[in-house]
Amino acid sequence: MVNKSDVIHKITIEERKHLVITGVNRVKSFEPKEIVLETNRGGVTIKGRDLSVHNLNLEQSELEIEGQIDVVTYAVSSTGESSKGVWQRIFK
Numbered sequence: 001m002v003n004k005s006d007v008i009h010k011i012t013i014e015e016r017k018h019l020v021i022t023g024v025n026r027v028k029s030f031e032p033k034e035i036v037l038e039t040n041r042g043g044v045t046i047k048g049r050d051l052s053v054h055n056l057n058l059e060q061s062e063l064e065i066e067g068q069i070d071v072v073t074y075a076v077s078s079t080g081e082s083s084k085g086v087w088q089r090i091f092k
Contacts, residue, residue, distance in 0.1 A: 008022060046072050050067040
């Protein structure tokens with residue numbers, strides 16, 4: 001079994017129709033228009049249309065989603081900071 005804290009968090013999107021995300025701890029909710037996940041780097045929300053889970057492997061901390069992917073958003077952390085920190089440093 002893989003140690004979840006050692007898994008690299010990565011999101012790969014192909015043609016806005018296929019998404020693979022690693023570092024997934026659990027799926028909080030799933031609907032055809034929105035999937036909410038908990039990852040080792042915080043909460044992630046994926047929005048779109050006709051979203052479906054094609055592979056969920058929590059032992060490998062990996063999830064594959066198909067459908068029209070419109071938005072991928074990171075949740076604001078408990079300290080009030082969001083994952084926009086990278087963009088804020090780039091565009092200071």
